[in-house]
Amino acid sequence: MTKIRKIQLNEREMPTQWYNIQADMPNPLLPLLHPATKEPVGPSDLEPLFPLALIKQEMSTERYIDIPDQVLDLYRLYRPTPLHRAYNLEKMLDSPAKIYYKNESVSPPGSHKPNTAIPQAYYNYKQGVKKMTTETGAGQWGSALSFATNFFGIECKVFMVKVSFHQKPYRKTMMNLWNGQVIASPSEQTNAGRMFLAEDPDCPGSLGVAISEAIEVAAMNEDTKYSLGSVLNHVLLHQTIIGLESLKQLEMTGDFPDLVIGPFGGGSNFGGLAFPFLRYNFSDGKQTRCIAVESASCPKLTRGKFEYDFGDTAGMTPLIPMYTLGHKFIPPSIHAGGLRYHGAGAIVSQLLKDKLVEARSVEQADSFRAAMMFSRAEGMIPAPETAHAIAQVITEALTAREEGVAKTILFNFSGHGLLDMGAYEEYLEKDK
Numbered sequence: 001m002t003k004i005r006k007i008q009l010n011e012r013e014m015p016t017q018w019y020n021i022q023a024d025m026p027n028p029l030l031p032l033l034h035p036a037t038k039e040p041v042g043p044s045d046l047e048p049l050f051p052l053a054l055i056k057q058e059m060s061t062e063r064y065i066d067i068p069d070q071v072l073d074l075y076r077l078y079r080p081t082p083l084h085r086a087y088n089l090e091k092m093l094d095s096p097a098k099i100y101y102k103n104e105s106v107s108p109p110g111s112h113k114p115n116t117a118i119p120q121a122y123y124n125y126k127q128g129v130k131k132m133t134t135e136t137g138a139g140q141w142g143s144a145l146s147f148a149t150n151f152f153g154i155e156c157k158v159f160m161v162k163v164s165f166h167q168k169p170y171r172k173t174m175m176n177l178w179n180g181q182v183i184a185s186p187s188e189q190t191n192a193g194r195m196f197l198a199e200d201p202d203c204p205g206s207l208g209v210a211i212s213e214a215i216e217v218a219a220m221n222e223d224t225k226y227s228l229g230s231v232l233n234h235v236l237l238h239q240t241i242i243g244l245e246s247l248k249q250l251e252m253t254g255d256f257p258d259l260v261i262g263p264f265g266g267g268s269n270f271g272g273l274a275f276p277f278l279r280y281n282f283s284d285g286k287q288t289r290c291i292a293v294e295s296a297s298c299p300k301l302t303r304g305k306f307e308y309d310f311g312d313t314a315g316m317t318p319l320i321p322m323y324t325l326g327h328k329f330i331p332p333s334i335h336a337g338g339l340r341y342h343g344a345g346a347i348v349s350q351l352l353k354d355k356l357v358e359a360r361s362v363e364q365a366d367s368f369r370a371a372m373m374f375s376r377a378e379g380m381i382p383a384p385e386t387a388h389a390i391a392q393v394i395t396e397a398l399t400a401r402e403e404g405v406a407k408t409i410l411f412n413f414s415g416h417g418l419l420d421m422g423a424y425e426e427y428l429e430k431d432k
């Protein structure tokens, strides 16, 4: 029998609504709090930063939200994305597990991030916004937002974490190609940046610091809005296109996952893949285990505290109820820049607190070992972030072998690592 390695949907089969898990969570989210008054924030508190449509989505409890036609049209540049069966990896591990991965690396910027960058740019455009600011770690989010804003004639200013700015110079070029402007953070352009530089001129930067800079620029300029690539509810909402497509694709195979696994930075690719499956746990008695995989050097889910904390280092955002290592935490300069964030988004935090999802942490060396194995088995070279999920997939597939059970595992291949050769080179050198 012919092995079907890729399960494809055609463009007409792409879902036309996002799934909002807020409609089905057993315990609703705690509110965001105003940093000064400690009162719940209302829509008007967020208006300087975000367009109204996104604020509405942030707080919505409607189960399905229509994807605008213009967004669907741009999604079709790279969606639907293929679902692959990792036959070679299964064989290499000699595991009875069936391993599937959703390939989000086929988008032009190379990760899942345009799934939210496109609608965010669209809703800003609809409200007449001319300029947007944002932060980026490894550069994937900055690339995605530059790619998206360019279609709508919006200027995009990206504060890029300084250590990544130097580690991944081609990401800057990519953003420049799509008309994005890139500034190494901390920078001299903002009060927050100057403050961090005064404390430590060699500060490697962090997502928390870059967010402070980007928010400051948006808050001080009437014509500028801010955009975040993860953590917030509307970002996770947009990413559910990943899980909704996967559901349709798996249906074509007759399999349903026992395990859904994604790397975890702020929660967007994990939530995007897992939430449409969790819905069946809530409403259909299914018992799919959903596992978020974080970096052991930034372990907010496995070692952080659930409490109200700021989303940025300078303390400018509302207080978010989340698992956090503290907003002053500056993570070590690991290669998986997208996992270097001190907190977890509110939805995944609440689900973890309620024991409805699970979390694991993976050491950098183990993630690279897994990435190398995957590259040799399946050919695809994962982003260092994605490699964390792959390490956990391998652990689970080996457990399945020990237990002799043919589990179905689905994971998110959140991005490729073709612009991360510096990191791979270093790993191979050390491994000699």
Ligand SMILES: *Cc1c(COP(=O)(O)O)cnc(C)c1O
Pocket: 111, 112, 113, 140, 141, 229, 230, 231, 263, 264, 265, 266, 267, 268, 269, 270, 338, 339, 383, 385, 386, 414, 415, 416
């Ligand atoms: C940004 C990124 C992540 C982590 O961010 P989430 O919001 O948690 O998804 C993971 N993988 C890749 C490839 C990324 O670009």
